[in-house]
Amino acid sequence: MEHRAALDAYGWADLGPVLGAEERAGLIGLWDEAARFRSHVVMRRHGFGEGEYKYFADPLPGPVARLREQLYPGLAAVANGWAAALGEERRFPESHEEFRETCRAAGQTRPTPLLLRYGEGDYNCLHQDVYGAVSFPLQVVVLLNDPAEFEGGELVFTEQRPRMQSRAEVVSLKPGHAVAFAVNERPRAGARGVYRVRQRHGVSRLRAGRRWTLGVIFHDAP
Secondary structure, three states: OOOHHHHHHHOEEEEEEOOOHHHHHHHHOOOOOHHHEEEEEEHHHHOOEEOEEEEEOOOOOHHHHHHHHHHHHHHHHHHHHHHHHOOOOOOOOOOHHHHHHHHHHOOOOEOOOEEEEEOOOOEEEEEOOOOOOOOOOEEEEEEOOOHHHEEEOOEEEEEEOOOOOOEEEEEOOOEOEEEEEEOOEEEEEEOOEEEEEEEEEEEOOEEEEOEEEEEEEOOOEO
């Protein structure tokens, strides 16, 4: 996978454009269709930040299901490389449907792709999207609207390194581009070999406008 070097070095990589303008507008337009979602979360109520998001219900919208299926195999190759580097025995299957079978066997049957809406003053606290015993070590976010429609709202990553202070990365998203990043832990090459780092992600405060994103998480929830 051509983006492997960036994922290894920084914990994230821009995979390029994956959704056109019509598809992005169509996903935003689903926000008020309650039947398309299984859950609505207002972040303030849970101490997650400010803003809202909704988890899609099955069957997923066509573009979302397609992204899960198409992006998974390349990311699974990265995930298996990371597992080997960390000395882990687990390996991920080649297709996303096979991986969903693993989730179902563990009692994780609820889809996790989500639509996120931020307005002025909203933000998302640093966190990790791990929902059950089975998780996939990478996930994807796609900006759905034009960056000219808002200020702030950058994607923020922090990398917690053993016996060292945390390192931060700030990423401005491009409309329709998929940015892949580590969900929790990943290997990092050091002077004395490979070591394990923990990564979290969040969204900086939106200073003006409205920001829409699609989150594509590959493991399902209990």
